[in-house]
């Protein structure tokens with residue numbers, strides 16, 4: 001359709017930093033003088049060992065994890081984690097609190113319920129179409145973990161601060177905002193993120209797990225669904241998704257060496273989101289759907305006066321080199337995903353286009 005690269009606001013798989021794509025292209029036919037591409041080399045080779053070890057080390061540095069966490073790469077996406085978590089950690093006598101902030105957390109809850117596990121949904125924003133993040137939640141103090149979704153990709157909401165769970169470890173789906181801001185790791189027992197939103201391509205899920213939590217995993221779980229299988233073999237019990245892990249490694253290198261770390265990334269992400277929300281707030285044509293105190297810096301969801309205009313907006317956006325602006329099919333409307341790899345420049349082009357569109361049709 002076009003020979004130029006577009007401004008990519010896709011929700012996932014999503015934009016990757018151009019320098020990462022160029023580095024992949026540059027090294028593709030002959031990776032590290034192996035005479036093979038990364039998709040052809042053995043996962044037992046020194047070359048791939050270096051890739052996965054570097055990805056682990058960079059994850060630990062960027063998120064300030066220290067030595068008490070393991071970094072694992074698991075297939076099956078974030079959705080596999082929905083079932084693995086209850087399977088590994090909700091054995092008889094154990095229980096968990098879940099917070100329902102829409103689609104993905106609802107699915108996580110369902111996977112625990114399918115297995116007949118003891119969980120309680122202690123808060124939900126279903127009453128207002130998931131347009132906000134619940135506050136002042138009464139967590140149970142005897143539970144083994146609290147499950148949250150840090151950023152709600154479809155509903156456009158995000159936890160700005162994580163709740164006080166009184167020492168109960170948080171297990172968190174950070175698929176759509178991992179690496180978008182610094183992390184206070186002390187609150188978390190387990191963090192997982194499908195790489196294809198903010199950390200790489202589809203095909204791998206990043207799992208960060210505290211050592212003492214890992215110790216709780218029993219041997220009675222099928223091998224491939226047990227976290228300890230991955231931790232014991234540096235995520236290489238079986239063949240890992242080599243290309244996906246490699247791309248994640250390059251994205252992490254970009255974050256550390258080009259962006260300069262997560263403080264800087266977060267400042268830029270705030271700036272990008274502020275620009276777009278300001279336009280939405282100053283308009284009587286566009287309407288942001290998330291409550292102001294719960295707005296996501298990653299996925300900005302908005303509506304227009306009618307669906308015909310929304311369709312036209314998405315169509316004309318693409319004609320102007322702006323892609324991926326359609327809201328999720330379950331909620332309709334529009335959504336601009338402003339992940340790490342989306343530049344401030346891209347957001348400026350988007351807001352200019354939106355201002356013009358409003359003048360034309362508003």
Ligand SMILES: *Cc1c(COP(=O)(O)O)cnc(C)c1O
Nearest residue numbers: 077078079104153173175176194
């Ligand atoms: C996309 C997404 C998922 C699903 O990820 P898969 O890797 O496709 O299973 C889960 N949670 C959140 C928050 C997401 O954005």
